[in-house]
Amino acid sequence: MRRHTLRTAVALCSAALLGAAVSTACAAPPAAQAVRQQPRAPVLVDCFWHPKVRPADFMLACGDGNSRLTSLQWTKWNAHSATARGLNLVNDCKPYCAAGRFHTYRVDVRLDHPRPWKKHPQLQHYTRISLTYPDGRPESFTRVMTYPLWD
Template sequence: MRRHTVRTAVTLCAATLLAAMAGTASAAPAAPQADRAARQPDRRPVLVTCQWKPQQRPDAFILACGDGNSRLAALHWNRWGSQSATARGLNYVNDCKPYCAAGTFRSYPVIVRLDRARPWAKDPALRHYTRLSLVFTDGRPEGYQHVVNYQLWN
């Protein structure tokens, strides 16, 4: 009989302890504002790739989706905000001489600026940058202006 009483007492204590732990967990105070913000999805605008994938702070980006003859690489973002983003990097442009398939890619240092954030047609809950501007800082491809603006796809 004594063995049964000890087993019952141990079981009751374990059940009480588990109930107390469950009660403590459910009654825990709400997470501080900073913790909640860390779990919130990032709502800053995105840059939409040629494959229709949203990205933030990509290290590379294709400007000429059809043929790949102009692309950005080695991008280092110093700002990615709700209204604009800026980076430094390289614009690799095919000179297409004598024709594009036989051309040479040449690199040009650029400052990249993204702006005009708008809701993305594919996912209106996301905002995406709709304009990309390049400022050539040391040389530029033949026929290019010092500043070139691109309207980005939606």
């Protein structure tokens, strides 16, 4: 009797697992499957190697935190580029960075040159950032500053 009960229990568990696998595979509607197959827009990789899409803030100087983008309002984010307006908080480092003051500058941001991300090759990430200062700008900065982004 015990052997018969064990076989019955194993058969029932196997049938339940098989049923769950089949119903999960069939549960996704075709439209959802099509969405998953479309390439995602590139991401912006932050200082902690996290992928971000349309972040409100972004640290430019990961090592010392002396330059940061804030209040970002994204107007475009697609497979080729992204654009935003916001503020750039920059430490003047006078007389040295620990004693310096942060100054705020209006800035237009552009991300471009998407490439596969080394950490997650299935994801594209923007590899270049350009900052355009329409009004004032930090000392020694040109009106447009372009930097490579980390991989």
